Amino acid sequence: MTTDSKKQKQELGAAIKQYLSQAEMHPIQEALELTKFGDFAFVFGMEDKDLIYFLVPADAELKLMGKIDKIFNSQVGPRTVRSQLNRTVEEIGEFPFSTNEKEEKFNDKLFKLLNFHFERQYDAIVPLYQIECSVKFPLANAVLHPSGSQSELSQIANDATNSFRDDDKAQIENCSFLKFRVTGDNDSRLKQVDEETQQALQVLRYIYPWSERDGKAYNVSHGVSMWKQSWRTILFQSASSKDSSVPWSSGIPPGILHPLSEEIFSYANEWLSLDEVNFHFGNRGRNTVSQRFCRAFQYFDIASQSAEADIALANYIICIDILLPSGNAEELTENLMPLIEKGGRYEGKMILNEDLSDPNSTEWAERVRLTVSKYKDFYNIRNKVVHGNTMRDAVSHSDVKQARQIAKSAIRAYAHLARAFNWQTDKEAKDWFKNPCKPPEKNSP
DSSP: OHHHHHHHHHHHHHHHHHHHHHHHEEEHHHHHHHHTTTTTEEEEEEEESSEEEEEEHHHHHHHHHHHHHHTTOSSOOOHHHHHHHHHHHHHHOOOOOHHHHHHHHHHHHHHHHHHHHHOOEEEEEEEESSSSBBOOEETEEEEOOSSSSSSHHHHHOOOOOOOOOOHHHHTTTTTTTEEEEESSSHHHHHHHHHHHHHHHHHHHHHSSOOOEEEEEEEEEEGBBBBSSOOOEEOOOOSSSSOOOOOOEEEOOOOOSSBBOHHHHHHHHHHHHHHHHHHHHTTTTTOOHHHHHHHHHHHHHHHHHTTTSSHHHHHHHHHHHHHSOOOOOHHHHHHHHHHHHHHOOOSOOOOOOOOTSSSSGGOHHHHHHHHHTTTHHHHHHHHHHHTTOOOOGGOHHHHHHHHHHOOOOHHHHHHHHHHHHHHSSSHHHHHHHSSOOOOOOHHHHH
């Protein structure tokens, strides 16, 4: 047993001892009454002459579950703890324990069972709908795999021992899919699947190009989901007529028309810092810089999916704010300029100096200054929106587009610089803004 395992076992034994010391025996009817309003919680049942239950105060159970959550890094949940408590006491065959040896045996068995769940590892395979993929594509902590008759998912779907229903098999056998490692008990793994899938989709929505239709921006990657959505049906029933006929429309939501290809992968790495973005998702639990980056990235994703122009713009600006040292609109703009300038990339159309005889000769630093200067106006709109004001009439679609481009460029610049300089703390990142400089030629390990 490793040193860490011994420490976990000791912490678990102390927590369980404190928990069971509060357990009191009650006849079944009395136990049902006491637990009816949530003041007490079941521990386990025992057969005596009649069935009896041991109960603890509800706050004692909450305290135990909190300690176990910390001991096993949120990978062993309450449902597993309760079931294994019952299983262990049944194997021991008595409670309260008659000897110290029985109590020690109980603790050993319980730790072994919970640690088994803690150490379990699986590769989660998550089908994605409304997407095509022709190459393996890293997204956050997952890898997107191509579909096809020889894909791992297709082989699973067509394996007779898995007993998929025909409609389920048809749904998934031609799907591209995410694959990533998950650990812990069943509830923990399901939670990780939701979190990792959503993070992968955030990165997908970040790298996939936008289009315009009828003067409005849209991004078909927003239709990609882990949930089936092959068809959408919308019913329209007249509120003023008793006519029983119901007009309706149905259709397939727009999928990704062009598959994720080697070209898109190369573009995402070169221009959108995909490798650095994925790096920060993988390191969010290790340093505050990656945590900050992922937090900003989440606001970018919220903004990109908002149908309200002012709310979208406000969240793009919040995304940028998170990446910069605190300050007022002027100070934030002054810090944003070198971030994008030294980061060396800007996605979208930049503003040129029209006073020059040849505007195209505008230097890179000046292009950044002119383009980013709009941020101050956007920041004032953001302030009004977060304080509950409606700013729909003050925000155009072109404003949202420019805010998105600035935010996207800030994200990729921060991701690139943070990895290149190997920032580990917020202080290191903030110190860079005091004396901004270009990154080293090669990324730090």
